[in-house]
Amino acid sequence: MPAPIAAIRSLMEYTKHDTSKTIHEFNEEAVKVASHLKESLNNSISISAGCDIFMRRTTKLALGDVMECKQSLLKELDEFLDEAKDYRNIVAKIGSQFIRDGHTILVHSYSRAILSLLKKAADQNKRFRVYVTESRPDCSGIKTAQELRSLDIPTKVILDTAVGYIIEKVDLVLVGAEGVVENGGLINKVGTYQLAIVAKEAKKPLYALTESYKFVRLYPLNQYDLPSTNPALLTFEDCDNDNDDDIQNGASEKNALKDTSSSLESQIQLQNPTLDYTPPEYITFLFTNLGVMTPSGVSDELIKFYYV
Amino acid sequence: MPNNSSTPAADNKAPKETLATPANDEVKETRAKSELTEKELKALAKAERARQFKEKFAKEGGPPPAKFQKKKLTKQERRELQAANEQAKSAASNNKSQQQDNASNSANQQQQQDPLPKSSAAAAAAATAVAGQPTNRMPGNTTASVSATSINKRGPAIIPTQPDKRLSIFKHLNEPRFPVSSLFENTTHPDGSNAPITASTDVATSNSNALLIDTSGKALKPTHPSDGVLASAQAVAQGLQPGSNLLSSIDRSMQQLELSTSTSGRHHHLNVEDSQTAPSSGASTPGKPTTTATTAAADPALMTAFIDPTTSAPNEIPVHPSVITTGLKIAAGNIVSSDARTIAMLQSLIDAITDYHVPPQQIINRHLIKYIQVQTKYLEQQRPLTVGMNNAMRWLSEKVSKIEVTLDEKEAKLEMVQNIRDYIKERITAPRDLIVEYGLKKIQDGDVILTYGGSSTVKHLLIAAHKSKANLGGKRVRFRVIVVDSRPHWEGREFVRSLIEAGFTKQTTKEAGLDVDTNDDEDIDFVEPPISTTFNNNSNKSEDQDSSSSSSSVGSSGGCTGITYISINALGYVMRDVSKVLLGAEAFFANGTLLGKAGTALVALSAQTYRVPVIAVCPTHKFTSTIRLDSVVDNELGNPDQLVWTPGYSDNIPSEQTGTTRQLNPTSSLSSSGGIVEGVNFEGNKKWAYHSMDYSPFASDRYSSQPHTNNSSGAISLDNNSNTTNENISKKSVNSKSAPSVSLKNSSRNNHPLAKWREAGPLKLLNLVQDLTPAKLISVIITDVGLIPTTSIPVVVREYSI
Structure with a gap:
């Protein structure tokens, strides 16, 4: 379940158990719950996108009987969630048009939207090859490679540092998104930005796949402008967490890293951001359930959704 | 500026100048005798000037200055005529284009006027106002002749300018003529209709009057809206001490006057405006020099000058003193920032509306719009309105037009005042707080x-x-x-x-x-x-x-x-x-372009070079759905x-x-x-x-x-x-x-290498006040609706129907 949807669901659950007597009180409580939800997670960005949608709906509530309002809110959100289930398919459908027979595609990290898009394209009997970046530190690219292999799509995993080497062979680059910010920039797994820079320099199109519930009301100006209330977002996350069971290929590598990191960590300060911000000028198009849009279209949609 | 622009009109100057004083006297007399309405007086004055203008022209001998000038003219006439002809040709070639130069325009006018100046009293009066500004300063014969020569001497230096090659904006540089003439129609406010001002009724006369004070060398220190004018007036007085080098001193003092008035105002029209409104109010209270525009406008004479529109002629809508105050403050550079100017304008309009009365047989929402337009027009003459001001005015006229006819006058006024207060709060001050909040x-x-x-x-x-x-x-x-x-x-x-x-x-x-x-x-x-x-x-x-x-x-x-x-x-x-x-930002256009103080684009470009994010702050009331592509087509000239x-x-x-x-x-x-x-x-x-x-x-x-x-x-x-x-x-x-x-x-x-740039031949100086920063150079705009990229301005404008 995508994080924004999960956030909405949990807020809906809260709404069911809420005992507020007035709408105003409910609104205030909901704000508190939402902020608590955001703070409790390392990666607050996609959560906050979901919270924003929820809050937007609650503030729109007409004044009246609390129970009725809550019921209508829940109903509304249920409908929204039903609709949202289909978003990823819509994105895949829209995006698969951009993949042609014989293409070579570079994919970063793990994204369910990308996987469904590639599956869609494969179902359309398009033949293409995929390069997947390993995407350290959690090596989520390997997970992507495994899933692609199960779909019989020829896939190769490359080092994150090999992007520049491979870019010449690539026809297009696909990335997912944790969140899409107001200017159309992306917040995504670390490495996206440098991939985007390389792609732009090589004049390869970079498409970002996102559902519209990932649009988040943030406007970062640089990498350090992401919400830093939660310092864990950009602080070092140990490489040697071994909770990721489904990575077999990377395991040995991880062990090696474990050794080095444990020995190094005492001597060298490491910095390990998990996310980075890709400015809108590096993004060719965004494939969303609202259609294919340029980065500036995101802002227009957000303005329409939130302000009016 | 006058010494540049008036050159083609040089041959007209001396006669006009000498007639200005008697005209003034006569106007005063007529006013004292009969209680004519303001409009009639004005018309009378115009007619009188036109008549005398004609007479003086018809006369051969004339007073000494005219004679003196005739001699000079024989030498110069050919040159001038030639220049005028050339200009006329070039004007004809540029025909219909907006860029037709004013100089050539006026030259043509003069040629037509020479035989029979009955063309239009207003045109003649306007010419008087322009030409009169330098020359009126010396009402005595000798000084007048000196000024005539000085102008003639300066004349040829200016003529080499190629009018047909100039951009339309360049004409502003040297030509206060149009603004002056337009001002002439609208500067009746200081003396109102029956106001007890001893000075004068209109521009030309008030001008000459003030200069009489100056040249007489008395210790009269007129009240001025800006002390720059005061200083220069004193300088003029000093410059005319007997025995001093008249030519240079006059020259200098004139330039000083221009400089001081115009530095205070930045804009050309208002130079003349300043020096005109100032002396007239000064003449009414010749006691002590006051310094700011506030005092000038708070002057009792000015206040009384604001006559209840119900009593004055139906078509004459006076400019409210509070608007005048604001206008002068803006012109003098006391109110600079665009937000402050918008607020000042709206607040003065609150005063104006409070004092407003619907004339009999008028409908409030029709007449109030006209009334407000007069006030706005006055402000616009002082300095061009900003986008924010224009937006506010558009909003206001819409509000006014929607006043319900059933409301009685008092209620309607109260409602309008409240509306304006709300606008200031909702669109200007509260957004600023929001912007601060977002910006933090x-x-x-x-x-x-x-x-x-x-x-x-x-x-x-x-x-x-x-x-x-x-x-x-x-x-x-x-x-x-x-x-x-x-x-x-x-x-x-x-x-x-x-x-x-x-x-x-x-x-x-x-x-x-x-x-x-x-x-x-x-x-x-x-x-x-x-x-x-x-x-x-x-x-x-x-x-x-x-x-x-x-x-x-x-x-x-x-x-x-x-x-x-x-x-x-x-x-x-x-x-x-x-x-x-x-x-x-002064404004944002629909294509994301930022209008800002000249140099902003340079800063943004430099920031872009170093990959520094550029944050623009601009409340949405300064957004506009129009676009501008470059900063030359439309700009404010300093x-x-x-x-x-x-x-x-x-x-x-x-x-x-x-x-x-x-x-x-x-x-x-x-x-x-x-x-x-x-x-x-x-x-x-x-x-x-x-x-x-x-x-x-x-x-x-x-x-x-x-x-x-x-x-x-x-x-x-x-x-x-x-x-x-x-x-x-x-x-x-x-x-x-x-x-x-x-x-x-x-x-x-004088020690400055460019001090005498006007005489230095083809040198032109261009002082642009604003410039445009392309949308690409701006990373984000912080507005009261949040942080938006420049590409979203049209959306904001559309969704909020700004």
Whole structure:
């Protein structure tokens, strides 16, 4: 379940158990719950996108009987969630048009939207090859490679540092998104930005796949402008967490890293951001359930959704 | 300016000038005799002038000045005619184009008028007003002849300008003619209809009247809206002392008059406007010189001049005194920022509406619109309206047109006043607070923020950021401010001053030359600014340190840790250290283009080069659905003399001397920031700068109250610094204070290489006030609806129907 949807669901659950007597009180409580939800997670960005949608709906509530309002809110959100289930398919459908027979595609990290898009394209009997970046530190690219292999799509995993080497062979680059910010920039797994820079320099199109519930009301100006209330977002996350069971290929590598990191960590300060911000000028198009849009279209949609 | 523009009209001048005085007298008489309405009086005056104009022209001999000029004219006539013909040809070739030059236009006019000037009284009067301005100053025969010659002498120097090749905007440079004539129609306000003003009824006469006072050399000091006019009037009086070199002194004093009025006003029309409204009000209270526009407009005469529209002629809608006050303040540069101008305009309109009465047989929503249009037109003459003002006016006229007819007058007025108050609150002041709120999130620990010009919104934001404790869990964010300033208005000085007055000094009064970086701790790791090693001494932290220490080794505890003031020339030097650029905006166009003070585009471009994010702050009431593609098609023109000699000029000399040594010395430059304000033009030569400001038309109102000077706080003084480099600097600055102050007396604008640029042949000066910054250079706009990219302006405009 995508994080924004999960956030909405949990807020809906809260709404069911809420005992507020007035709408105003409910609104205030909901704000508190939402902020608590955001703070409790390392990666607050996609959560906050979901919270924003929820809050937007609650503030729109007409004044009246609390129970009725809550019921209508829940109903509304249920409908929204039903609709949202289909978003990823819509994105895949829209995006698969951009993949042609014989293409070579570079994919970063793990994204369910990308996987469904590639599956869609494969179902359309398009033949293409995929390069997947390993995407350290959690090596989520390997997970992507495994899933692609199960779909019989020829896939190769490359080092994150090999992007520049491979870019010449690539026809297009696909990335997912944790969140899409107001200017159309992306917040995504670390490495996206440098991939985007390389792609732009090589004049390869970079498409970002996102559902519209990932649009988040943030406007970062640089990498350090992401919400830093939660310092864990950009602080070092140990490489040697071994909770990721489904990575077999990377395991040995991880062990090696474990050794080095444990020995190094005492001597060298490491910095390990998990996310980075890709400015809108590096993004060719965004494939969303609202259609294919340029980065500036995101802002227009957000303005329409939130302000009016 | 007159001495340029009036050249083609030179042959008309002397006769007109001599007739101006008798006309004036006669008008006065008629007024005393019969109680005519304002309009009739005006018409009478015009007719009278036209008649005399005709007569004088018909006469061969005429008074001595005319004779004198005839002689001169024989020589010059051919040249002038030739020039006029050429211009006429070129005008014909450019035919219909808007860029038809005014000079040629007027030349044609004169040719037509020469045989029979009955064409139109208004045109003649306008010509009188223009031509009269220089010449009317000398009502005596001899002086008049001198002025005629001086103009003739100046004439040929101007003629070489190629009118057909000039851009439309260039005509403004030399041609106050159109504005003057338009003003002529609208300047009836000071004397109203039956106001007890002894002076005069319209432009030309009031003008001559004022100059009578000047030239008579009496100690009459007329009241002026800006003391620049006062100073120049005195200069005129001095310049006409018997035995002095009349020609040059008149020349100089005239230029001074232009300069002072126009520097105060920035715009050409208002120069004339200033000098006209000023003397007329001055003549009514010839006692003591008052300094500001406020007093001039609060003058009882002016107040009485505002006559209830119900009693005056139905078609004459007077300009409300409060609007006049605002207009003059805007013209004099007392109200500069676009937000402040919009608010001032709306507030004066509140006054105007409060005093408004619907004339009999008029419908309020029809007539009130006309009434408001008159007020707006007056303001527009003072200085072109900003986009924000235009938006407000459009909103207001829509509101007015929707007034329900069933409402009685009082209710309708109350409703309108309330509407305007709401507008100010909802669209201007509240958005500013919102912008500050949003903007605070964008100012992070360790930021080095560069700003240009004197945007009030940016100022509020920086002050809020300085005081805010919200970020960093109660710790204040530390940031530095670099204020970039430029000629000719040096708005950044005022900006810096208001920052210091807002308490930016308090954190760093005990600063010193600390050369070791003391903030190596973890929390700035990921926001580590590139500058932290360079500007180390400014970024100490922890508030307790500050409170405990009186020693010289402690910097600030948070908030703004230092202000650097630089001229725009040094932009490239500081830009690599900057982490964010904050820009104010006068307007945003639908294509995302920013309209800002000239130089903004340069700053944004430089920021783009160094990949520094550019943040523009602009409330949505300054958005417009129109677009502009370049800054030449439509721009505000400043006075070209500001480029040549301004109060700011003289303080350039010493700052170059000391400034270069300081700035280029790597040890003593930015890294050894002595005070909170370090910089080239401001600090070391502060005293000098302010001293030289005494020449400014703004002297008493803008710079007279000197902020913290040398001894009061270490903030902008170098004297408190302890380390050696700063001692050197202060020595240097002391030297520079004494040395140039001697030369100050001599270094008037006559010593300036471009002082006589009008006589230097084809040289033209272009002083553009605004420029456009392309949308691509701006990373984000902070508005009251949130942070939006420039591409979203059309959406905002559409969704909010701005």
